[in-house]
Amino acid sequence: xxxxxxxxxxxxxxxxxxxxxxxxxxxxxxxxxxxxxxxxxxxxxxxxxxxxxxxxxxxxxxxxxxxxxxxxxxxxxxxxxxxxxxxxxxxxxxxxxxxxxxxxxxxxxxxxxxxxxxxxxxxxxxxxxxxxxxxxxxxxxxxxxxxxxxxxxxxxxxxxxxxxxxxxxxxxxxxxxxxxxxxxxxxxxxxxxxxxxxxxxxxxxxxxxxxxxxxxxxxxxxxxxxxxxxxxxxxxxxxxxxxxxxxxxxxxxxxxxxxxxxxxxxxxxxxxxxxxxxxxxxxxxxxxxxxxxxxxxxxxxxxxxxxx
Numbered sequence: 001x002x003x004x005x006x007x008x009x010x011x012x013x014x015x016x017x018x019x020x021x022x023x024x025x026x027x028x029x030x031x032x033x034x035x036x037x038x039x040x041x042x043x044x045x046x047x048x049x050x051x052x053x054x055x056x057x058x059x060x061x062x063x064x065x066x067x068x069x070x071x072x073x074x075x076x077x078x079x080x081x082x083x084x085x086x087x088x089x090x091x092x093x094x095x096x097x098x099x100x101x102x103x104x105x106x107x108x109x110x111x112x113x114x115x116x117x118x119x120x121x122x123x124x125x126x127x128x129x130x131x132x133x134x135x136x137x138x139x140x141x142x143x144x145x146x147x148x149x150x151x152x153x154x155x156x157x158x159x160x161x162x163x164x165x166x167x168x169x170x171x172x173x174x175x176x177x178x179x180x181x182x183x184x185x186x187x188x189x190x191x192x193x194x195x196x197x198x199x200x201x202x203x204x205x206x207x208x209x210x211x212x213x214x215x216x217x218x219x220x221x222x223x224x225x226x227x228x229x230x231x232x233x234x235x236x237x238x239x240x241x242x243x244x245x246x247x248x249x250x251x252x253x254x255x256x257x258x259x260x261x262x263x264x265x266x267x268x269x270x271x272x273x274x275x276x277x278x279x280x281x282x283x284x285x286x287x288x289x290x291x292x293x294x295x296x297x298x299x300x301x302x303x304x305x306x307x308x
Contacts, residue, residue: 024056026066027093027127029100030084034070038063038079045078046070049116050104051123053131054085094135097128101144122148129185139182143191146178150198164207166214173202193232200225200238210304212252212261215245236280240289243272247296248303255304270296 031049035042038060048054048068057077058065064082069075086093101124107117114120125145129138153174157163162171182195203221205214222242226235246269253262269292276289295302 024087024089025131026054026056026085026087026090027097027124027131028052028054028068028084029086029097029124032080032084034066034068034076034078034080036078038065042079046074046076048080049123050100050120051125051127053127054080056085056087088131094128094132094137097124097132098137098141101125101128101141105144105148118148118152121145122152133185139186139189139191142185143182143194146182146195147198149178150174150201154201162206166205166207166209166211168203168205171206176202190233193229193234196229197225197232197234197238208252210252210255212249212256215248215252218242219245219249236276236283236285239272239276239279240285240292243269243276243289243292244302246272247292250296251301251304266296269293 028048028050031047033044034046034048036045037043046068048066048070052069054066054068056064056066059082060079062082063079064085065077065079066085067075067077068080086096090096101121104114104117104121104124107113108121122145125141125148128135129142129145132138135141157172157174160172165171176199179195179198183192186192200221204218208214219242222238222245225232225238226242229235229238232238246265249265250262250269253259253265273289273293273296276283277286277293280286292302
């Protein structure tokens with residue numbers, strides 16, 4: 001996947017607009033050609049796409065003079081048709097931008113979707129959160145933007161040879177700044193919980209290499225997440241992941257000739273699986289935990305060649 005170019009903070013646009021008392025800020029929900037003068041036949045000097053931010057400096061009939069953020073981190077001044085520019089004063093502007101971002105996400109999920117749609121969605125969500133921070137959609141938008149970036153960068157990281165390293169410190173890490181921004185700006189929300197869960201990816205092993213130290217450590221990581229985020233929508237999944245790793249340790253300890261610890265892992269895996277089913281009975285992870293507990297009770301291996 002192509003790594004998205006990081007767009008510049010909108011402060012650069014504000015600096016230019018300070019001299020214009022009437023300047024408005026806006027978010028593009030369509031692609032627009034920027035021309036040197038307000039005329040269809042005028043020279044094209046650039047283009048600005050979905051999610052790009054603009055400062056509106058003036059208007060001439062159906063054209064607006066903008067200071068716009070364009071590709072490759074450049075900012076230029078020119079004229080665009082006054083279409084698809086959602087201003088901060090546009091009624092329901094936050095919902096319009098959010099819907100445009102969702103549409104771009106849908107495009108990105110299709111096998112023949114619009115090229116660059118994921119990056120468009122990422123920018124649209126981020127711009128909504130930045131320009132309309134009081135919107136009830138701002139927290140979700142900031143998280144979704146961070147999550148798209150996280151998925152893109154994660155795919156890049158996991159495509160590298162170092163992704164198979166047992167020690168997570170020996171592989172490239174996914175940039176955590178945007179997830180941490182969600183936690184900072186929207187603390188004690190489910191969006192912060194989601195962001196904190198994503199951050200666990202950088203702490204997980206690559207290839208366990210059949211050794212116990214990785215599932216031991218990862219069990220602790222997931223249990224710690226549940227203790228710190230008991231109301232998180234991801235809590236049930238985290239607890240299941242801890243239970244599954246203890247289930248894996250049943251077989252791993254046997255290969256390490258440690259039957260006592262294998263028995264301990266069996267007890268803990270069963271307890272954790274039952275805890276998921278009891279604490280989060282309505283989650284999809286409850287049924288999976290019941291299955292895990294059943295397999296452990298039946299001495300059916302859940303990890304390794306014996307489980308295949």
